[in-house]
Amino acid sequence: MSKPIYLGVVGVGGVGTAFLNQLARLPNPPQLVLLARSSLTLLSPTPSYSPAIPAGDWKTASAGASLTTRPALSPEEIAEYLAAAPGRAVLVDNTSDVTLASAYPTFLRKGISIVTPNKKGFSSDISLWREIFAAASEGRALVYHESTVGAGLPVISTLRDLVATGDRVTRIEGVFSGTLSFLFNTFAPVGSSSTAKWSEVVAQAKELGYTEPDPRDDLNGMDVARKLTILARIAGLEVARPDAFPIKSLIPAELADIPSTSEGIQQFMSRLPEFDGQMTEIKESAERAGKVVRYVGSIDVAAGKVNVGLQQFDKDSAIAGLKGSDNIISFYTERYGANPLIVQGAGAGGDVTAMGVTADLLKVLAILN
Amino acid sequence: MSKPIYLGVVGVGGVGTAFLNQLARLPNPPQLVLLARSSLTLLSPTPSYSPAIPAGDWKTASAGASLTTRPALSPEEIAEYLAAAPGRAVLVDNTSDVTLASAYPTFLRKGISIVTPNKKGFSSDISLWREIFAAASEGRALVYHESTVGAGLPVISTLRDLVATGDRVTRIEGVFSGTLSFLFNTFAPVGSSSTAKWSEVVAQAKELGYTEPDPRDDLNGMDVARKLTILARIAGLEVARPDAFPIKSLIPAELADIPSTSEGIQQFMSRLPEFDGQMTEIKESAERAGKVVRYVGSIDVAAGKVNVGLQQFDKDSAIAGLKGSDNIISFYTERYGANPLIVQGAGAGGDVTAMGVTADLLKVLAILN
Known part of the structure; x- marks a missing residue:
C-alpha cells in the first residue's frame, strides 16, 4: 500500500500556497516532482525523479542545485514529464486557466489523475466535459474536483x-x-x-x-x-x-x-x-x-x-x-x-478551497496505492 | 480495475433491506456470497463462491438448490468463510448487534474490510475502538461507518x-x-x-x-x-x-x-x-x-x-x-x-441510512480494486 506516487502542482497563488502548506504537513505525502508558476517551473531531475521538491520550502529549494529550473512549460510538456515518472502520477491544477483545463484529456489518457479547484474544465463546452471523463476511463485515471463548487464544502x-x-x-x-x-x-x-x-x-x-x-x-x-x-x-x-x-x-x-x-x-x-x-x-x-x-x-x-x-x-x-x-x-x-x-x-478562501483539494488528493492516493 | 470483490451482508431489517435494493441496482456490484439473518444464513457454495446471491431477489433464491442454507453462523464462522473467498472481501454489518461489532478486529486482521451503520463498535469501550483500527492497519483492511452518525449525511x-x-x-x-x-x-x-x-x-x-x-x-x-x-x-x-x-x-x-x-x-x-x-x-x-x-x-x-x-x-x-x-x-x-x-x-430512515452504507461500499470497492 505504499508505492510512491508522483505529484505535479501548477499554481502558487492563494489556493496553491495554502495547498502546498497542507501538503507539507501530510504524514505520508506523495513525491512532489514538479511545481509550476506562470513564468518558472521547478522539476526533480530525470530520470530518477529525485530528490523531491520540499512542499513547505520550495522557495528556498528552488535556489539550490539539486533541482532543475525551467521556464514555463506547456501542458503537453508537463504531461510528458509526469507520464515518464517511475510510478502513477497526479496533476494538481490550482489555477483558473482554461488552457491547462483543456489539456486534462491529454493528462488522463496518459494515466495521470487530475485533482483541481479549476472550474473551467467542467463548466465549458460539454464536449470538453465528455472528453475529460472518456479520457479518464481510457487512461484508468481519476478526476476529483470538490473545490470547483463551494470550495471545501462537501458538495x-x-x-x-x-x-x-x-x-x-x-x-x-x-x-x-x-x-x-x-x-x-x-x-x-x-x-x-x-x-x-x-x-x-x-x-x-x-x-x-x-x-x-x-x-x-x-x-x-x-x-x-x-x-x-x-x-x-x-x-x-x-x-x-x-x-x-x-x-x-x-x-x-x-x-x-x-x-x-x-x-x-x-x-x-x-x-x-x-x-x-x-x-x-x-x-x-x-x-x-x-x-x-x-x-x-x-x-x-x-x-x-x-x-x-x-x-x-x-x-x-x-x-x-x-x-x-x-x-x-x-x-x-x-x-x-x-x-x-x-x-x-x-464557500471561498484559500485555506478552505485548498482543504477540498488536499482531501481529494488523499482520496486519489488511497485508490492509486 | 475489476478483480471480483466478495461481499457478506448481515441483517435484513429496515436498513438491510434498503441496502440490498440499492446494491441490486449498482452497475458493477461486488459478488454477494453471504447473507445472514438472525436465524438463517444464505451462502454461495464453496470452494467456488459461486453463484452469487441475487441481492434484489434473495428471498426467491434462498428456496433454490444452487445456494447453501445454514443456521445462524457465529461472527468467527462468517469471518472464516469470507477470508477463504478467492479475492478481497467486505463485511456489511446492517445490524445494531454488539457481539458482531466486537468481532470486527477478527474480520479486519483477516483482511476483510468493514462497512456499517452499527454504532456499537465505535462507541463502546475505547479499547474496542483502538483494537478495530489497529486490526485494520494490520490486515490492510478498511473501516467505513458514515451512517453511524446522521445516517447518509456527510458527517x-x-x-x-x-x-x-x-x-x-x-x-x-x-x-x-x-x-x-x-x-x-x-x-x-x-x-x-x-x-x-x-x-x-x-x-x-x-x-x-x-x-x-x-x-x-x-x-x-x-x-x-x-x-x-x-x-x-x-x-x-x-x-x-x-x-x-x-x-x-x-x-x-x-x-x-x-x-x-x-x-x-x-x-x-x-x-x-x-x-x-x-x-x-x-x-x-x-x-x-x-x-x-x-x-x-x-x-x-x-x-x-x-x-x-x-x-x-x-x-x-x-x-x-x-x-x-x-x-x-x-x-x-x-x-x-x-x-x-x-x-x-x-438523520434517520432506512433509505438514507442505506445510502450512507452503499456510498461507503463504493469507496471501499474503489480502493480495493
Whole structure:
C-alpha cells in the first residue's frame, strides 16, 4: 500500500500556497516532482525523479542545485514529464486557466489523475466535459474536483454519492457565490432593517476584498452559472454551455460596456448609485410579500431547467438566514423528501478551497496505492 | 480495475433491506456470497463462491438448490468463510448487534474490510475502538461507518477530511437524534406558539413511529451519546466510554424503573403527564430569554469536554430553525472561523441510512480494486 506516487502542482497563488502548506504537513505525502508558476517551473531531475521538491520550502529549494529550473512549460510538456515518472502520477491544477483545463484529456489518457479547484474544465463546452471523463476511463485515471463548487464544502462528493447510490435528485438550489451572499445578506438582512443603498454595499464589499478587482466579474453571475453547470451535469443534465440558460446579470446595461481598466472600474463604481432605485424596488417588493430577496442558482432536474438570478425567500428559510459570505446548497431528492439535505459554510478562501483539494488528493492516493 | 470483490451482508431489517435494493441496482456490484439473518444464513457454495446471491431477489433464491442454507453462523464462522473467498472481501454489518461489532478486529486482521451503520463498535469501550483500527492497519483492511452518525449525511467523511487535511476542529455541536429533533421542534417551535404538552408530543411521536417502541430508549440520550463519542474520538479526544460525560436523561427518575414490557411502556406513557410541568417550565424559561430550548450534543475539543443535554438557542439560529425530524451538525474549525461548516437533513430512515452504507461500499470497492 505504499508505492510512491508522483505529484505535479501548477499554481502558487492563494489556493496553491495554502495547498502546498497542507501538503507539507501530510504524514505520508506523495513525491512532489514538479511545481509550476506562470513564468518558472521547478522539476526533480530525470530520470530518477529525485530528490523531491520540499512542499513547505520550495522557495528556498528552488535556489539550490539539486533541482532543475525551467521556464514555463506547456501542458503537453508537463504531461510528458509526469507520464515518464517511475510510478502513477497526479496533476494538481490550482489555477483558473482554461488552457491547462483543456489539456486534462491529454493528462488522463496518459494515466495521470487530475485533482483541481479549476472550474473551467467542467463548466465549458460539454464536449470538453465528455472528453475529460472518456479520457479518464481510457487512461484508468481519476478526476476529483470538490473545490470547483463551494470550495471545501462537501458538495460534489455528496451529489456524486446521491447519484451513485441510486437516489433521484429532483432539485438543487442555493447560494453559490460568497460575494453575492455577502451583498444580499448585508443589503436585505433578516430581522434587522438596513438602510444601506445597493451601491454602498457593493463599495463596502469591494473595500473588504470580497469582490473581484472588477466587481462586475461577480455581478454578471457567470461564476455562479459555471458552478450550476457542473452540478447539473453530475445530476444528469446535458448542459451545453455555462450560458445555455437564463443568467440574471446585476450589471446595469448602461454600465456593461465600460472597459475593465482601473479607470473604467472607478467609473463603474461612481455611476452605480444612479441605479440604486432599481435594487431598492426589488428589495422592497420582497419586503411587501414578507420575504427577502437573494441571488440564487437552481436546477430543476425533472424539467431540465437551470436558472441563475434573484428570488424571494421566506424569512425563516435557511437561505434567508445565511450569514456573512457563506454558501448554502440544498439537495432535494426522492429519498430525502420534503426536507432537503443541506450543506452550508464558507464557500471561498484559500485555506478552505485548498482543504477540498488536499482531501481529494488523499482520496486519489488511497485508490492509486 | 475489476478483480471480483466478495461481499457478506448481515441483517435484513429496515436498513438491510434498503441496502440490498440499492446494491441490486449498482452497475458493477461486488459478488454477494453471504447473507445472514438472525436465524438463517444464505451462502454461495464453496470452494467456488459461486453463484452469487441475487441481492434484489434473495428471498426467491434462498428456496433454490444452487445456494447453501445454514443456521445462524457465529461472527468467527462468517469471518472464516469470507477470508477463504478467492479475492478481497467486505463485511456489511446492517445490524445494531454488539457481539458482531466486537468481532470486527477478527474480520479486519483477516483482511476483510468493514462497512456499517452499527454504532456499537465505535462507541463502546475505547479499547474496542483502538483494537478495530489497529486490526485494520494490520490486515490492510478498511473501516467505513458514515451512517453511524446522521445516517447518509456527510458527517463522518467531512470530519475525517477536516482532520486529515490538518484543520483544527475546535467545536462540534448539533441535533443528532431525529426523534428528539421532532419532539422539540413540535413542543417549542420558532415562530408559531404551541400549546401542546410534552407528554402529548411524545405520544404523537410514538404514534407516528418516530420513537423506539419504548420511547425511553430515545429519551435517555444514549443514542446521542454514542454518536458524540464517535465524533469526539475522530476529532482526537480519548473518550473512554459513551457514558463517560454528562448525559441529560429526559426520563423522570420516578419512571425510570418501570419495566420495558408492553404493559410497562403503557404505564410509562400514562404517567408521563404528571411531569409535564417540569418540561413546560424549561420551555418557558427559554421563552423568557427570547430563545428556544433544544436537545443537543456538543464537543469542546480544546477543553476535552463532551456534553449531551438541553440548551437554549437564539430563534434565528440554524438549530432553532430545524424542521421535522432533521439532524443538524455544525463543525467549528480554525479554517472555517466564526461561521461553522453545517450539514443538515434527515438523520434517520432506512433509505438514507442505506445510502450512507452503499456510498461507503463504493469507496471501499474503489480502493480495493
